[in-house]
Amino acid sequence: MKQNDSPRGDTLAWINGSDAPEKHILNLGFMPLTDSASLIVAATQGFSQPYGLTLNLRRQQSWSALRDGLLNGELDAAQGLYGLAYSIQLGLGSAPTPMAVLMGLNQNGQSINLSQAMLESGVNSSQALIAQAKHKSRKLCLAHTFPTGTHAMWLYYWLAAHGIHPLKDVDTRVVPPSLMVEHLRAGRIDGFCAGEPWGAHAIQSGMGFTLATSQSVWPDHPEKVLCATQRFVEQYPNTARALIMSILDASRFIEESEDNRCSTAQLISGADYVNAPLTSLQPRMLGNYVDGCDHDWHDAHPLRFHGNGEVNMPYLSDGLWFMTQFRRWGLLREDPDYFVVAKQVQQVDLYKQAANALGISLPTSMLRSSTLMDGKIWDGTNPTAYAHSFDLHAIADPRATRQAN
Amino acid sequence: MLRILLINDTVKKVGKLKQALLEAGFEVIDESGLTIDLPARVQSAKPDVILIDSDSPGRDVMEQVCLFSRDLPHPIALFTDEQDPGIMRQAIQSGVSAYIVEGVESSRLKAILDVAMVRFESDQKLRAELHAREQQLSERKRVEKAKGLLMKMKSCDESEAHTLMRRQAMSRQQKLVQVAEQIIAMHEMLGE
Numbered sequence: 001m002k003q004n005d006s007p008r009g010d011t012l013a014w015i016n017g018s019d020a021p022e023k024h025i026l027n028l029g030f031m032p033l034t035d036s037a038s039l040i041v042a043a044t045q046g047f048s049q050p051y052g053l054t055l056n057l058r059r060q061q062s063w064s065a066l067r068d069g070l071l072n073g074e075l076d077a078a079q080g081l082y083g084l085a086y087s088i089q090l091g092l093g094s095a096p097t098p099m100a101v102l103m104g105l106n107q108n109g110q111s112i113n114l115s116q117a118m119l120e121s122g123v124n125s126s127q128a129l130i131a132q133a134k135h136k137s138r139k140l141c142l143a144h145t146f147p148t149g150t151h152a153m154w155l156y157y158w159l160a161a162h163g164i165h166p167l168k169d170v171d172t173r174v175v176p177p178s179l180m181v182e183h184l185r186a187g188r189i190d191g192f193c194a195g196e197p198w199g200a201h202a203i204q205s206g207m208g209f210t211l212a213t214s215q216s217v218w219p220d221h222p223e224k225v226l227c228a229t230q231r232f233v234e235q236y237p238n239t240a241r242a243l244i245m246s247i248l249d250a251s252r253f254i255e256e257s258e259d260n261r262c263s264t265a266q267l268i269s270g271a272d273y274v275n276a277p278l279t280s281l282q283p284r285m286l287g288n289y290v291d292g293c294d295h296d297w298h299d300a301h302p303l304r305f306h307g308n309g310e311v312n313m314p315y316l317s318d319g320l321w322f323m324t325q326f327r328r329w330g331l332l333r334e335d336p337d338y339f340v341v342a343k344q345v346q347q348v349d350l351y352k353q354a355a356n357a358l359g360i361s362l363p364t365s366m367l368r369s370s371t372l373m374d375g376k377i378w379d380g381t382n383p384t385a386y387a388h389s390f391d392l393h394a395i396a397d398p399r400a401t402r403q404a405n
Numbered sequence: 406m407l408r409i410l411l412i413n414d415t416v417k418k419v420g421k422l423k424q425a426l427l428e429a430g431f432e433v434i435d436e437s438g439l440t441i442d443l444p445a446r447v448q449s450a451k452p453d454v455i456l457i458d459s460d461s462p463g464r465d466v467m468e469q470v471c472l473f474s475r476d477l478p479h480p481i482a483l484f485t486d487e488q489d490p491g492i493m494r495q496a497i498q499s500g501v502s503a504y505i506v507e508g509v510e511s512s513r514l515k516a517i518l519d520v521a522m523v524r525f526e527s528d529q530k531l532r533a534e535l536h537a538r539e540q541q542l543s544e545r546k547r548v549e550k551a552k553g554l555l556m557k558m559k560s561c562d563e564s565e566a567h568t569l570m571r572r573q574a575m576s577r578q579q580k581l582v583q584v585a586e587q588i589i590a591m592h593e594m595l596g597e
Binding site: 027041043044045046049054056061062063064065068071072074092093094095145146147148173174175176177178179188263264266267269270271272273331 | 442444459460461462463464465466467468469471472483485493497502536544545548567571572574575576578579580581582
């Protein structure tokens with residue numbers, strides 16, 4: 001793999017050489033969310049040109065449509081929920097199709113929010129919510145964005161950590177993020193977990209407040225990824241590498257300065273992209289939170305796109321975690337071959353090549369260790385034991401291990 | 406007689422299919438509105454087929470309906486390319502997503518998709534044409550040209566010119582290539 005000191009310096013030689021992309025024009029799917037920023041910047045501000053690619057952004061209306069696009073070839077790659085890539089891989093909600101996670105796009109920046117009605121009835125803290133969930137005659141109804149999505153997992157983890165069983169003690173349902181505020185207004189849901197700018201939007205609409213950020217569940221948690229089908233990566237490996245380099249370059253750009261973060265916020269707020277007011281987007285992008293409940297702070301673990309490469313590595317342990325939680329909540333009936341699957345999906349080698357070409361430092365391990373809100377440590381070792389280690393779960397037959405192929 | 410639930414929650418107005426489907430001999434339930442309680446509706450209507458705009462955000466709610474139904478007597482699933490690829494192509498071209506209850510033959514879906522395709526095919530064609538046009542632009546050359554012009558106009562180096570263009574593009578929520586076209590057009594208008 002050729003080393004490039006300056007990506008723009010030797011452009012033509014690079015793209016005409018043996019590493020030249022096999023396919024030059026790519027359709028890139030994304031959802032109107034703050035954490036699609038690196039894709040939007042890469043595609044619109046010329047970051048893919050030095051790597052021989054033209055990126056066409058294709059905004060999607062649902063994760064289902066995004067998934068369909070990847071599977072039928074209309075999309076070459078896309079921003080995906082971490083959980084979406086693995087649910088396709090494992091055949092939850094679609095025929096099982098080998099997937100590839102090319103890189104992490106962001107960490108943090110999602111939120112759990114409750115309705116104004118809840119606030120006005122005195123539910124303004126975790127303790128108050130727990131009391132409500134346990135003693136109220138009406139079951140609370142909480143929304144998230146996709147059955148196997150990251151938001152479902154943060155919501156379930158948060159509830160369970162507080163002793164509330166997410167599948168028994170409350171009703172949970174999928175509501176499209178664009179309709180969350182309407183559902184709050186109509187009293188159909190008592191709260192929701194979704195990506196920004198929807199949390200900030202609910203507060204600004206006077207319809208709710210932020211009870212907990214996703215980073216309070218797991219500081220620097222994995223969130224969205226750049227994903228494609230395995231078939232795409234096998235057919236077009238140079239293209240896949242060039243795509244990673246483009247998005248990596250854009251991710252680095254966004255975090256170079258506060259100025260760059262602000263101009264990114266301005267760009268993505270546009271009607272063709274996230275289509276949300278700058279006032280909903282920018283503050284939380286800069287780590288500044290106002291929760292609608294008289295608290296404001298600068299977060300220690302704000303939304304981040306690069307972190308000098310810490311964010312973008314497709315850690316094996318990140319992919320593994322989602323599989324353990326699918327098992328925990330009964331979405332998977334048996335324990336899969338965790339490491340075999342993760343090693344197939346996480347494109348660690350391709351990512352390393354791309355990072356090296358850009359001079360971006362690599363973490364020393366493909367496993368990273370984190371402490372989650374309930375004190376449990378997740379470091380990627382023994383996923384089967386971890387999946388079965390929770391007090392609250394929905395595992396029907398704990399002895400069913402190893403999914404039959 | 407097949408029972409079809411039409412989810413009419415987007416501008417495409419899938420509900421327009423109702424008349425044609427009735428004439429084709431299907432039983433049709435038309436559910437309109439933006440905040441339909443989909444799971445409850447599917448449970449009470451007990452349809453054989455559910456049709457919804459492929460662009461509807463409600464598709465993610467349907468995802469949950471399908472997942473929850475897998476242990477029930479009549480699981481529902483998105484109609485996918487496991488079946489006849491010809492029918493699948495037709496489904497995509499119609500811009501309508503079909504969810505089908507287990508046991509209903511996919512061949513019976515063909516007649517339904519024929520109706521959807523006739524109704525919505527032109528919308529899809531327009532979108533395909535738009536995308537095809539887009540792919541012919543050579544952005545890199547336009548950006549390089551504009552950069553060269555800007556460097557002369559402002560007596561600055563390439564890096565400065567690039568930064569200027571990018572700042573402009575981002576603040577106006579435009580693509581870099583759009584700003585490049587503006588610079589080129591301006592230069593042509595003003596002459597040498």
